[in-house]
Amino acid sequence: MAVPGRYDTVEKYLEEVFDFLKTYQWVFSSPNTYVLVNKVFDQFPSEWLPFLSDLSNDELNELSVGVVSVHAPPSLQSFFQKINKLRFTLPKKISCEDFKFPNNSGLSNKKQHEIQSLAPLIHETCGRSDCDFIVDVGTGLGYLPRLLYDKYKYRVLGIEGCPQKFNLAKTKQKKYSDSDAAINYVEHFVTNESEHHIRQITKAFPMKHACITGLHACADLSVIILELFTKLEFCKSLVIMPCCYHRLKQTEDGFENFPVSNLLKELTTKSGVLRFLKTPFLRLACQGFVGGFGNMTPEEHLARTNSCLFRAVLEDVAQSG
Numbered sequence: 672m673a674v675p676g677r678y679d680t681v682e683k684y685l686e687e688v689f690d691f692l693k694t695y696q697w698v699f700s701s702p703n704t705y706v707l708v709n710k711v712f713d714q715f716p717s718e719w720l721p722f723l724s725d726l727s728n729d730e731l732n733e734l735s736v737g738v739v740s741v742h743a744p745p746s747l748q749s750f751f752q753k754i755n756k757l758r759f760t761l762p763k764k765i766s767c768e769d770f771k772f773p774n775n776s777g778l779s780n781k782k783q784h785e786i787q788s789l790a791p792l793i794h795e796t797c798g799r800s801d802c803d804f805i806v807d808v809g810t811g812l813g814y815l816p817r818l819l820y821d822k823y824k825y826r827v828l829g830i831e832g833c834p835q836k837f838n839l840a841k842t843k844q845k846k847y848s849d850s851d852a853a854i855n856y857v858e859h860f861v862t863n864e865s866e867h868h869i870r871q872i873t874k875a876f877p878m879k880h881a882c883i884t885g886l887h888a889c890a891d892l893s894v895i896i897l898e899l900f901t902k903l904e905f906c907k908s909l910v911i912m913p914c915c916y917h918r919l920k921q922t923e924d925g926f927e928n929f930p931v932s933n934l935l936k937e938l939t940t941k942s943g944v945l946r947f948l949k950t951p952f953l954r955l956a957c958q959g960f961v962g963g964f965g966n967m968t969p970e971e972h973l974a975r976t977n978s979c980l981f982r983a984v985l986e987d988v989a990q991s992g
């Protein structure tokens with residue numbers, strides 16, 4: 672795991688992260704819909720509210736990307752200094768293919784951007800690991816296989832657990848007769864027990880090595896893919912974009928698949944942070960990129976505030992009735 676340069680070890684970095692999370696757990700412990708019921712605003716340090724209420728729109732935008740005024744209360748400055756110290760810088764800018772999907776493909780701009788960004792990364796990774804075949808788990812309607820074939824001529828196996836999506840992927844495939852032999856779909860709901868089944872299916876496809884991938888591999892599916900990767904010896908590389916962490920399967924005292932790494936398991940148990948790293952915390956990882964807050968207009972701030980607080984008001988009324 673890469674950590675900001677000023678930390679000697681991952682352990683030291685994570686210990687500071689846990690201290691921060693412990694101190695400010697009131698910020699993220701309640702679901703958005705419960706901020707009024709749980710009186711989250713009462714837990715703000717009293718000197719923050721008058722300062723925050725007086726910010727201009729530009730100052731609010733700057734604050735949300737970590738630029739805090741010297742006139743801010745010291746406790747708020749300290750909060751942002753800690754965030755800035757722990758903040759990660761992504762190692763490199765991800766390149767993006769200019770591939771155009773057909774107009775009637777029904778893809779949102781966001782999804783197009785994700786596919787166009789993930790495909791070059793898969794291609795680069797396959798180059799380094801000598802993979803000429805791709806297993807796309809949770810392939811959905813098969814947009815990623817389409818680009819991987821059209822742009823780079825990979826052969827792809829798309830595995831999809833939902834029968835309707837599997838059928839739609841097959842129907843879409845029929846429009847492109849050129850890729851019949853190169854892109855194949857199977858309907859299979861992948862679990863920890865799928866190793867044997869996937870091994871059997873892939874036997875039909877000649878390959879040097881395979882790369883296993885998943886775009887928006889929801890919640891536990893990402894962890895299942897990681898496990899399969901460790902078991903399937905013909906898979907020499909892995910490119911995965913997990914999502915929906917808040918939907919991870921819960922157990923009596925936490926989550927089945929969080930944390931995943933042994934180091935994180937050990938450190939979280941030692942520090943006791945799992946007591947408050949619950950579903951609302953995991954939901955934070957599904958929020959928009961922080962840069963997206965830096966240029967918001969007053970109207971956009973108001974719309975965002977309303978979409979969060981109206982639901983909180985409804986919950987408050989429902990609970991008090």
Ligand SMILES: C[S@@+](CC[C@H](N)C(=O)[O-])C[C@H]1O[C@@H](n2cnc3c(N)ncnc32)[C@H](O)[C@@H]1O
Pocket residue numbers: 808809810811812813814815830831832833836859860861862885886887888889892
């Ligand atoms: C968020 S969608 C992403 C679809 C596609 N990868 C994309 O980005 O367009 C997740 C897909 O994974 C499928 N899925 C979820 N769990 C699965 C499992 N255990 N086995 C196979 N498919 C699964 C869902 O049916 C869905 O199509």
